[in-house]
Amino acid sequence: xxxxxxxxxxxxxxxxxxxxxxxxxxxxxxxxxxxxxxxxxxxxxxxxxxxxxxxxxxxxxxxxxxxxxxxxxxxxxxxxxxxxxxxxxxxxxxxxxxxxxxxxxxxxxxxxxxxxxxxxxxxxxxxxxxxxxxxxxxxxxxxxxxxxxxxxxxxxxxxxxxxxxxxxxxxxxxxxxxxxxxxxxxxxxxxxxxxxxxxxxxxxxxxxxxxxxxxxxxxxxxxxxxxxxxxxxxxxxxxxxxxxxxxxxxxxxxxxxxxxxxxxxxxxxxxxxxxxxxxxxxxxxxxxxxxxxxxxxxxxxxxxxxxxxxxxxxxxxxxxxxxxxxxxxxxxxxxxxxxxxxxxxxxxxxxxxxxxxxxxxxxxxxxxxxxxx
Amino acid sequence: xxxxxxxxxxxxxxxxxxxxxxxxxxxxxxxxxxxxxxxxxxxxxxxxxxxxxxxxxxxxxxxxxxxxxxxxxxxxxxxxxxxxxxxxx
Numbered sequence: 001x002x003x004x005x006x007x008x009x010x011x012x013x014x015x016x017x018x019x020x021x022x023x024x025x026x027x028x029x030x031x032x033x034x035x036x037x038x039x040x041x042x043x044x045x046x047x048x049x050x051x052x053x054x055x056x057x058x059x060x061x062x063x064x065x066x067x068x069x070x071x072x073x074x075x076x077x078x079x080x081x082x083x084x085x086x087x088x089x090x091x092x093x094x095x096x097x098x099x100x101x102x103x104x105x106x107x108x109x110x111x112x113x114x115x116x117x118x119x120x121x122x123x124x125x126x127x128x129x130x131x132x133x134x135x136x137x138x139x140x141x142x143x144x145x146x147x148x149x150x151x152x153x154x155x156x157x158x159x160x161x162x163x164x165x166x167x168x169x170x171x172x173x174x175x176x177x178x179x180x181x182x183x184x185x186x187x188x189x190x191x192x193x194x195x196x197x198x199x200x201x202x203x204x205x206x207x208x209x210x211x212x213x214x215x216x217x218x219x220x221x222x223x224x225x226x227x228x229x230x231x232x233x234x235x236x237x238x239x240x241x242x243x244x245x246x247x248x249x250x251x252x253x254x255x256x257x258x259x260x261x262x263x264x265x266x267x268x269x270x271x272x273x274x275x276x277x278x279x280x281x282x283x284x285x286x287x288x289x290x291x292x293x294x295x296x297x298x299x300x301x302x303x304x305x306x307x308x309x310x311x312x313x314x315x316x317x318x319x320x321x322x323x324x325x326x327x328x329x330x331x332x333x334x335x336x337x338x339x340x341x342x343x344x345x346x347x348x349x350x351x352x353x354x355x356x357x358x359x360x361x362x363x364x365x366x367x368x369x370x371x372x373x
Numbered sequence: 374x375x376x377x378x379x380x381x382x383x384x385x386x387x388x389x390x391x392x393x394x395x396x397x398x399x400x401x402x403x404x405x406x407x408x409x410x411x412x413x414x415x416x417x418x419x420x421x422x423x424x425x426x427x428x429x430x431x432x433x434x435x436x437x438x439x440x441x442x443x444x445x446x447x448x449x450x451x452x453x454x455x456x457x458x459x460x461x462x
Contacts, residue, residue: 058461059382059425059427060415060416060417060428060457061419061425076412079415081420102421
């Protein structure tokens, strides 16, 4: 089980540690880093213990840092940067008609590479570029095959002005097999290390599009896509207007009926049970608050046939917490979960979500929660 | 030679002491400065080499106009100030 939590927030990076024994609270903040800076994402690399964080400085741009000692000390590393935009290239945002700036606007996804590829990292950004590092972030290369795909230019912003690549799943069976989620650009997959990509969002449905475009794979808005570690053909997606599941490696997706709603941002899948997944639902896209002011976690243990609403330890009156897409995590045991919210609450469960303990009610807005060793 | 100063706010992240630099344009002057302080470049310029959206550059009190190619002239002994724009929060 993981005894450490890293929490990236609007105002810094927080480390929480679990105390030994029964004394409550079990989880306490034990370190603060980059206080007052906007930490958009954090990655504890479970392969070597390194930690990576991306900071978005309003004026000075995105910067990345790496720690080799679990977060005690940090060194600046390279930031993914786009190549020069070719003169005369007609690359315009479909929504606004404005030219797409080839600049890293936000680091929205950060994942370790396959265990066989020591030091490899993957990074997703706004405006939609995927980057790879083979040297623990000392340098980054844009995955040009995906960026230069003509269908990429059809992507539009979802929740942000620019399109963004927020989910990266590296297949545990094969380092060359990588799946990414894009808002709004569906789900894309490569099986040859990034040479060729295919949009794999068949079956997803977009209620925000006219009927003839509703099933267009390249317009889908999966808020978050996760892959089961031990059944890697099973994927779960919390989509803008529904919950979807694939059991055939994203060849097709099936829509499920969430409870109490199907709207939300975050999803986590049990590492050993592909039928078990957790969600933190909101009312709907135009009401991004918990249903009836009650913070709940929704869990299915049967592949989405039914959902249990988990409330023990969570506020059930006048609570308006929303969990963003990277703000829910499950550890390698499948028993410990944590989620943080836009209003600075952080809850941890040590029994698969049956009950929750408050770790903090006063954090800055939480963007990402990750268990670490 | 131009005298180049940077906003105090940038110093929290990276040391950018005042310096002298030769150059006939903003781009030439900043290139000289960044040659001696390479990490500072990405704090001021974006991936395409333009002034970051929420940064501003003044030459003798006038905000530069060419933010993409940095072609505004820099007179000898000019004061070049690299500041943060309040649009960035």
